[in-house]
Amino acid sequence: MYLDELWKNCEKLIGKEIDVHGWIRNHRPQKEFGFIDFSDGTSVKHLQIVYEKKIENFEKIVAFRNGSSIMVKGTLEKSEGKGQDYELKAKKITLIGDCPEEYPLQPKRHSLEFLRSIGYLRPRANLFQAVFRIRSVAALAIHEYFGSHGFVYFHAPLITASDCEGAGEMFQVTTLPIEKLNGEVDYKKDFFGKKASLTVSGQLQAETFATAFSKVYTFGPTFRAENSNTKTHASEFWMIEPEMAFCDLEKDMDVMEEMLKFVVSSVLKNAKEEMEFLDKFQEPGLIEKLNHLVSTKFTRVTHEEVITILKQADVKWEFAPEYGCDIAREHEKYITEYFHGPVFITNWPKDIKAFYMKQNSDGKTVAAVDLEVPGAGELMGGSQREEDYDKLFARMVELRMNTEEMEWYLNLRKFGTVPHSGFGMGFERLLIYITGVENIRDVIPYPRTPGSCDF
């Protein structure tokens, strides 16, 4: 029996004989008896196993080491000890797989750097048991939200021949024998007959599906070959990109807010013990922070209003806030504190935003939105998309983009164009916020970063 089933039915199982199999997380053998802190990883809650001297092979069992896998037959009982409500009185303990003394994951505090170096074992550590279960719960909550709201889950292509967004930061994908190339590359001989790369966003393709199904979302990996070794950059990460036809920026923000609150609530409910663990050991106040997010109405202000507030603030800025310019981390922080909660900043200067965003009538701004969250900065970004063919075409020409290669994208504005909007959320950014873990490398099972591609 797996522990998740045991905990679900523990009241019924009291006094019953059961079998469990799992790993020794910690072993405290005594002269006359012993305690095993036991887990099979299906629940963050471990099971205490108690055995007495009269058990078969007592002398062998006391020597079982941390990390070993065992099978235990015993009776579930209410525990009188501290720290647990139930314990398993063992009748028989069988070793399945031994674990040598040099097992790197001992029951003590290891540094996160060290744990990264044993990435294939770290999911067994308490912190990562919590983090990766929360990653799973959050992912399923995202699917539940969109599935129950009539969105079609759309798998955007990962390999792409279009390099419209930031060509310099894309990974190239090839089957050419690059060890044998001599300064000349014939892409006709490459696998796809042309130069191909890994996608940085599924949005443009999602727009094609939004003009067919009205409500769609992607949830898949995206890639960025950015040479940044920071706590928040990874080369491979998962993104959620919803796209909605007949939807303006206001409705877009409604969905962003509702979805975020749903996912956070779902994690608080469905990963309660994991969150309590993190609240205790990782970020004191974490649960309160998230409860506040769920119960707060998000503020909506324009970029211009934000700059005015920043300019009027009695603060000595490192970067002076300016109309028409981007805002810095210090400004983001101030603004969420000013409004005591999450803030949607809308109508950004068009020159610092992407080509596809809807041009506002002022000629200066676009219908873009960033969500700034206390303690996390920008958590999502979205926009209404430009649905007017001529305006989009002109903007692309202005930015010297290849309009021919993007004809299909432009054509969405020719064949029954509709107002539509969407947004993107980096899944790992959300997880950093939810778990309190600081480094993106610690919320990704096997992180890929510059110079690092292990396991």
Place this chain on the structure above:
Amino acid sequence: MYLDELWKNCEKLIGKEIDVHGWIRNHRPQKEFGFIDFSDGTSVKHLQIVYEKKIENFEKIVAFRNGSSIMVKGTLEKSEGKGQDYELKAKKITLIGDCPEEYPLQPKRHSLEFLRSIGYLRPRANLFQAVFRIRSVAALAIHEYFGSHGFVYFHAPLITASDCEGAGEMFQVTTLPIEKLNGEVDYKKDFFGKKASLTVSGQLQAETFATAFSKVYTFGPTFRAENSNTKTHASEFWMIEPEMAFCDLEKDMDVMEEMLKFVVSSVLKNAKEEMEFLDKFQEPGLIEKLNHLVSTKFTRVTHEEVITILKQADVKWEFAPEYGCDIAREHEKYITEYFHGPVFITNWPKDIKAFYMKQNSDGKTVAAVDLEVPGAGELMGGSQREEDYDKLFARMVELRMNTEEMEWYLNLRKFGTVPHSGFGMGFERLLIYITGVENIRDVIPYPRTPGSCDF
């Protein structure tokens, strides 16, 4: 209001005035009135819109073309016409986005080849409205199955530096300036400091998580640079790879069977109208085929038993069945017909299976399983994994694999090894089976195949 909401509440909405927005799928204007076959893509069920001569701008409306987007205000009524239960009596119809005469997607039968060439528009066609909604429903059903059975959803890395499985068929991932290389490649200067590729399977990494969480699954993209232009090969496809600790081959098959039945039942229930459409136009008998799958107990036979049956069969084989060898498509077909349903074939000759499979005591076979399904051939493959360090090591040496690079994988057998099993299911292969669509290019939003990487 989106149509999915309208259909959910249509009884309550009768006689009420509502707004809808969507596209003209077909327009039949008459002298005194007109009919519009209308859809916003949120439901496979279209809405019939009826307007009369007295409507504002009647002369303009009759000229609205297929593919145009419109907003309609009107009253929902029971329809007396054939083919629909409800219709919207329009009070006002507004053009949102025009659509020119040359719109390639007219309401007539187009070839699948032609529709692939307009991949960004084909999701608007009826067939793809059904197929891609089923893709979404099936994906969510997979998450629902594993989520409700205590599995942790695990995101396997896509970029990998390990090339243990079929090096020749992997895409290389690089940021080296390949146009400028001159026969010498220094991988220390590549993005990850070593040669990197796109993964062909997340299984090995999933095993590391299974020895931490017991029950895990991946659901993500995998890649194969195989130069095969067939109906069943794509270079980028999605795989589901569950992995379970404390699980032998029998339990593995239990999960395979239960999961498949759950997903198929879920599609039959939650995409009822889409399935009826496909049953009518794509594969007559489709629903009956799937109902049979759901209600049949799958047969379990060994590879050896299968060869004996094939040898005894009164059939002139193109490929003679032989003990110790793989079986051909004609054999798969015969065997599912022989047993009147899906068949698990177990204990395959070790030389035609992967290195990590558990070696049986006969010294000749491994604890592998393939699921053969009537009309689809092999739908899933799985195995119990070799948990014995020495046996696995010896097998890897025998196959001249790099054991040093794979030390982490071997170490799972050193640090508390456990019996564990898993399987893989190609998501598109499942979709071909469920939808009756024959070509893998038609169940992937934007397929990538040799020489083809469009949109």
